[in-house]
Each structure stands twice: as C-alpha cells, then as structure tokens.
Amino acid sequence: MTRAFLIVLDSAGCGGAPDAHAFFNDKTVPDTGANTLAHIAQACAEGLAEDGRSGPLKMPNLDGLGLGAAIRLASGDEAPGLDTIPDGLWGAAEEISKGKDTPSGHWEIAGVPVPWEWGYFPDTQPAFPDDLTRKICEIAGVDGILGNKHASGTAILDELGAEHVRTGWPIVYTSVDSVIQIAAHEETFGLERLVNLCEAIAPEVHKMQVGRAIARPFIGSEAEGFKRTTNRRDFAMTPPSPTLCDWVHEAGRKVHAIGKIGDIFAHRGIDTLKKGADADLMEHLVASSDSAQDGDLVFANFVEFDSKYGHRRDVSGYARALEWFDAEIPRVLDKMREGDLLIFTADHGNDPTWVGTDHTRERVPVIGAGLGMREIGICGFSDIGASVAAHLGLEARGAGKSFL
Numbered sequence: 001m002t003r004a005f006l007i008v009l010d011s012a013g014c015g016g017a018p019d020a021h022a023f024f025n026d027k028t029v030p031d032t033g034a035n036t037l038a039h040i041a042q043a044c045a046e047g048l049a050e051d052g053r054s055g056p057l058k059m060p061n062l063d064g065l066g067l068g069a070a071i072r073l074a075s076g077d078e079a080p081g082l083d084t085i086p087d088g089l090w091g092a093a094e095e096i097s098k099g100k101d102t103p104s105g106h107w108e109i110a111g112v113p114v115p116w117e118w119g120y121f122p123d124t125q126p127a128f129p130d131d132l133t134r135k136i137c138e139i140a141g142v143d144g145i146l147g148n149k150h151a152s153g154t155a156i157l158d159e160l161g162a163e164h165v166r167t168g169w170p171i172v173y174t175s176v177d178s179v180i181q182i183a184a185h186e187e188t189f190g191l192e193r194l195v196n197l198c199e200a201i202a203p204e205v206h207k208m209q210v211g212r213a214i215a216r217p218f219i220g221s222e223a224e225g226f227k228r229t230t231n232r233r234d235f236a237m238t239p240p241s242p243t244l245c246d247w248v249h250e251a252g253r254k255v256h257a258i259g260k261i262g263d264i265f266a267h268r269g270i271d272t273l274k275k276g277a278d279a280d281l282m283e284h285l286v287a288s289s290d291s292a293q294d295g296d297l298v299f300a301n302f303v304e305f306d307s308k309y310g311h312r313r314d315v316s317g318y319a320r321a322l323e324w325f326d327a328e329i330p331r332v333l334d335k336m337r338e339g340d341l342l343i344f345t346a347d348h349g350n351d352p353t354w355v356g357t358d359h360t361r362e363r364v365p366v367i368g369a370g371l372g373m374r375e376i377g378i379c380g381f382s383d384i385g386a387s388v389a390a391h392l393g394l395e396a397r398g399a400g401k402s403f404l
C-alpha cells in the first residue's frame with residue numbers, strides 16, 4: 001500500500017471555466033476571462049508585482065511538475081515564467097457544482113458535487129431577516145448587531161471595529177458566497193463566546209441552505225488598527241453523501257486533515273487535525289510526510305492565498321505566497337516514498353487582478369508527483385477524489401472516474 005497527499009492551494013485557479021459567464025463580481029461583471037495564476041504570472045512579468053518580491057513569477061518546483069502547462073491547457077492564457085516541460089502528472093479540472101465557494105469545491109474534489117442550490121443573503125441592507133438577527137441577539141445577549149450587509153471582512157473591521165468594542169454588538173456580514181460571518185474582538189467580546197455564538201446560529205442558517213456560519217475573531221484597537229487572528233472557525237453543513245474522507249476513514253485508514261479541511265467536511269471522516277497559519281501548516285505537512293502510514297490520506301488546505309491575498313486583490317502578496325509555497329515544497333517531495341501519490345489542486349479561483357473582492361469561477365490545476373510523467377487533460381473535480389481512492393486501492397463511491 002501507499003499513501004496519498006491531496007493539497008489544495010485555496011483559490012489558485014487557472015482560468016478557462018466554460019460557465020464563468022454565469023458567475024459575477026461586483027454584482028454585474030461576469031467572471032469570463034478571470035485567471036488567477038496566469039494573471040499573477042503576467043503581472044509579475046510586467047513588473048507590476050514588486051512589493052516584497054521582484055520579477056517574473058518563480059515557481060520552479062510546481063512548474064517542473066506541470067503547472068504552466070496546466071494553465072495553458074485550461075485557458076489558453078500565457079503564464080510567463082512558468083514554461084518548463086512537465087515531468088509530473090498534469091492537467092486541469094472543471095467544477096459542476098453551482099457555487100464557486102470553498103465547500104462546493106472541496107466536496108466535489110472529494111467526489112461529491114453539491115446537488116442543491118445554496119441559500120444566499122440578498123445584497124441589501126439589512127441583509128439578514130429580522131428573525132435571524134433577533135436569534136443572534138438572544139444567543140449573544142446583546143441588543144443589536146453591526147454590519148448586517150455584504151462586506152469584505154477586513155474593510156468591515158476598519159469601519160466597525162471601534163463601534164463593536166464600544167457597544168459589544170457583534171459585526172455580522174455576508175458575501176456572494178453562501179455564508180454568514182460574525183466578527184468579534186477576542187478579548188472584549190471573547191473568543192469562546194464568539195465561537196459558541198456561531199455554533200449555535202449555524203443550524204438556523206443551515207435550514208436556509210446557507211452553507212456556513214463563520215467565526216471571525218480579531219484583536220487590536222482603534223489606535224493601532226484591528227487584525228483578524230487564525231482562530232477562525234467554520235460551522236459548515238454536512239456534505240450530502242459520504243466523501244473521500246469517509247471512504248478512507250471507513251476502510252480503517254487514517255485521514256490527516258491539515259488546515260480548514262476538518263471544518264469544511266463538518267469533521268466527517270477526519271482522524272487527525274492540525275491547524276494554524278500557512279507557515280505552521282507547511283510544518284504539519286512536512287511532519288505528516290514522515291508520520292502518515294501506508295494507506296493513509298493527508299488532506300491539506302492552504303487558505304492564505306485566498307483569505308490574505310485573493311479577496312484583498314493583492315497581486316504582489318499572492319505572488320509572494322506562491323513563491324514561498326513553491327520553495328517549501330521540496331521539503332515534502334524529498335520525503336515521498338516509492339508509490340506515494342501527491343496531488344496539488346485548488347477549489348476555485350480568486351483572481352487578484354479582477355474587479356470586486358469575491359471568488360472567480362475558474363478551472364483549477366491538477367498537478368501530481370509520484371507517478372511519473374502523465375498528461376490527464378481536462379477532468380472533473382470529482383475525478384480527483386476518484387483517483388486518490390483508486391490509488392489507495394479503495395472503491396470510489398462518488399461521481400468521479402479515476403484518471404490514473
């Protein structure tokens with residue numbers, strides 16, 4: 001038996017989604033043409049991403065496996081600097097779930113496309129129905145909420161952080177995704193109180209087909225500014241049917257979740273869980289490549305590409321994060337054993353050169369190490385889960401077909 005490592009670079013899409021025209025940013029601008037990785041590479045080559053880094057995008061390790069080739073295959077767009085002839089497994093995947101959000105992407109990668117329409121809150125003010133607002137107030141023991149609209153999670157702290165500290169009212173907001181997010185100060189409001197509030201309100205929003213209630217704790221002051229911490233917690237709906245995590249777990253193997261994976265799968269089929277900032281997650285990933293046993297799945301999500309740089313439309317920051325990730329990856333590759341499979345992919349796009357602050361509908365790269373050179377072409381998200389299952393010698397019970 002052998003091990004499988006499935007590593008999601010959150011939001012690192014590569015353009016070319018045939019249904020991108022049906023998804024929007026800034027309410028009216030379709031995602032047609034959005035391409036997270038290609039546009040970052042182009043901006044770098046043009047000298048437009050020089051903050052804390054310089055020149056063309058440098059990702060020799062993932063590009064050597066086939067990243068640049070995957071971008072060109074998915075979209076036809078150029079990705080300057082990523083032009084090595086691949087020697088890994090490479091291709092791109094396309095999503096059928098109707099949401100361009102994190103749970104939709106991950107569940108489908110794990111073999112289970114989302115069969116329902118998610119519930120969304122309208123882009124009006126107030127965004128939340130009064131009875132939901134009342135419940136939040138009751139549970140939190142407060143007289144009102146702040147926000148109650150669509151917002152960017154960092155901008156709304158600048159706008160309402162001080163008022164929150166003064167009044168004790170939680171900041172409640174949403175986005176084009178199927179989410180309710182509650183931001184509160186870790187010290188003045190209390191981290192545990194915030195997490196309990198989100199856990200208690202989650203079943204209420206799940207009844208509305210809203211996928212997640214997310215706790216967004218922050219620290220700081222009006223004078224020094226407010227900053228989110230890594231203590232974010234997502235309370236997600238349960239996937240509609242057993243996923244890759246369950247298939248592996250039920251076969252008596254171990255699923256080692258790194259980062260948001262536990263929350264995304266509502267902790268179904270997860271055996272061990274490690275969390276932290278992306279730099280910590282890399283250490284956990286390296287450690288897991290020593291400790292994972294034959295037949296185990298290591299499933300990691302690196303979220304900062306998305307949360308720190310994609311949503312913030314920070315091209316230099318995104319490029320820096322990609323270059324850091326690529327430079328770290330040999331630490332994992334060096335520990336691969338004969339017969340191990342390692343796949344890098346993404347759950348959606350979040351083009352930092354695009355308008356708005358929301359995800360972009362894109363195909364995603366599928367880059368593999370451990371099975372030699374192989375072009376897989378364009379596959380479905382769920383084929384990734386099926387392939388991991390096949391590699392581990394398990395029956396795939398989901399929608400996909402193995403490309404191995």
Ligand SMILES: O=P(O)(O)O[C@H]1O[C@H](CO)[C@@H](O)[C@H]1O
Pocket residue numbers: 102151152153154174175176177178179181214307311
């Ligand atoms: O602006 P922030 O709070 O980072 O919000 C982002 O994070 C949410 C959950 O991933 C998404 O729906 C997106 O809107």
Ligand SMILES: [Mn+2]
Pocket residue numbers: 010011101102306347348
């Ligand atoms: Mn995501």
Ligand SMILES: [Mn+2]
Pocket residue numbers: 306307311359
């Ligand atoms: Mn996101």
